[in-house]
Amino acid sequence: MTSQTHTTGHTDRETPSAEQIRRAPKVLLHDHLDGGLRPGTIVDLARENGYEALPEADPDKLGIWFREAADSGSLERYLETFAHTCAVMQTRDALKRVAAECAEDLAEDGVVYAEIRYAPEQHLEQGLTLEEVVEAVNEGFREGERRAKENGHRIRVGALLTAMRHAARALEIAELANRYRDLGVVGFDIAGAEAGFPPTRHLDAFEFLKRENNHFTIHAGEAFGLPSIWQALQWCGADRLGHGVRIIDDIEVAEDGSVRLGRLASYVRDKRIPLELCPTSNLQTAAATSYAEHPIGMLRKLHFRATVNTDNRLMSGTSMSREFEHLVDTFGYTLDDMQWFTVNAMKSAFIPFDERLAMINDVIKPGYAELKSEWLFRQTVSTSTSAAK
Structure with missing residues (x-):
């Protein structure tokens, strides 16, 4: 299916430059700590x-x-x-360094809020306990936030604790996430191969989190498709969908351009379920064949709760700015579109409502307003210069 170029109705399109994209406040919900090392x-x-x-x-x-x-x-x-x-990443110092550099790198790229996920069970080979892993990573994030502030950047980082689908520690990791929920951990996730390892294998973990009124996202709808999305939502009760890009399989586009949503796609849109879309990563895993063919274009047009993410910055050679550059180049997105994606992400974050609202009103909207004012000023100067000639 071919995504259609999104238009905003602007006569003069506020197409941002690479420098403006980098400076724009951005929100990242889907990024793996072990996929973003320098x-x-x-x-x-x-x-x-x-x-x-x-x-x-x-x-x-x-x-x-x-x-x-x-x-x-x-x-x-x-x-x-x-x-x-x-x-x-098997020692306290290594984990702290990686986490601190992660926060620094994101802040340098204009990210003002990020939720970074990692699987504590994958960092125990040299004797660390699960608790020591979490505490080292949290300490690193706080150090990275401090360094970013010293360099004139603002960022807040929350951790998502991930359990692996093929393992049997989901409940243990969910309990760990709950213990540290007010100490830097904002939620829970499961990751790993979707095929053969449905989220329903870990229902005890999800039931525990729901009883504790805690937040969780589930990797679903990247490799396995609609059944994975349906299970994540209806059996497990996920707050967000990690990727969720295959929801496009439940959307039909007729030859005349009319669009029909299936019941699952309608449910996802109606319930405002956030989609943690990762365009470059999706190309690598063949969930999409090109940026132009990526479902994000159609999902944006249909007003799904779409968000833009990096997944694995090292493996994909990407950043939030690069992801937006690809979308701007492909779909002609404007600063308004970037703000729309960013506000979507901030609304979907796993921190309290008043803190999300403050980020939107005090950081994100003013940041984009400043960039738009700069753009209008440059357009005015350019027009005046042309007229003078």
């Missing part, structure tokens, strides 16, 4: 911890290797990338 940090930590299996010792070459492996089309090579990052 290549130089991986090399440093491997050396410090005696890890000798890296495919490249030069940071630049290593970064290229990660992107090429993720683009290879080989599931084995793709999974190998995470084996390397997790291998160097």
Whole structure:
């Protein structure tokens, strides 16, 4: 199905420049800690911890290797990338460093609020407990926020604790997320292969979280399709859908351009269920064939609660600014569109309502208003200069 270019009705389109995209306040809901390390940090930590299996010792070459492996089309090579990052994230100091740099990098890219997910059970190989993993990562996020502030950037980072679908620790991780819910952890997630490992295998974890009035998202509708989305929502009660891009399979576009939503797609839109869309990552996993064909264009046009995310910044060679650059180039999106996606994401965050509202009214809307004023000023100057000639 071909996505259609979104139009806003502007006569003069407020198409943002790359510099304006970077400066625009952005909100990130779907990003994996072990998928966003700096290549130089991986090399440093491997050396410090005696890890000798890296495919490249030069940071630049290593970064290229990660992107090429993720683009290879080989599931084995793709999974190998995470084996390397997790291998160097097995000590308190390593986790703290990675988390701090994550917050710094996002803040430098204009992200003002982020929820970063990771699986504590994947960082126990050198003797850390689950609690020590969570505390190290939380400490790193706070350090990163402090450093960002010193550099003139504002960011708030919350953690999502992830359980792996193929393992049997979901309830344990859910309980862990609940214990740390007021100490830096804002919710729960499950990740891993969808096919063969439905979310219903972990119903005890989701029932526990619902009893505790806690928040959770579920990776669904990326590789497996509509049944995965239906189970995540109707059996498990997910607050958000991790990816959810395959909801497009329940939307039909007729030859005359008219659109018909199936019952599941209608439910997702009517209930304002957030979709954590990750365009570049979806291209790598073949959930979409190109940016132009990515369902985000149609989902934006139909006013689903669509959000823009990075998934794995290292493996995808991306950032929030790059994701928006692709969408601006492909669909002609404006600053208004960027603000729409950003407000969607902030509305969908797992922090209290009053704090979300304050971020929208005090940070996001003023930030975009300033950028739009700059754009109008430049247009006025440009018009005046042309007239003078």
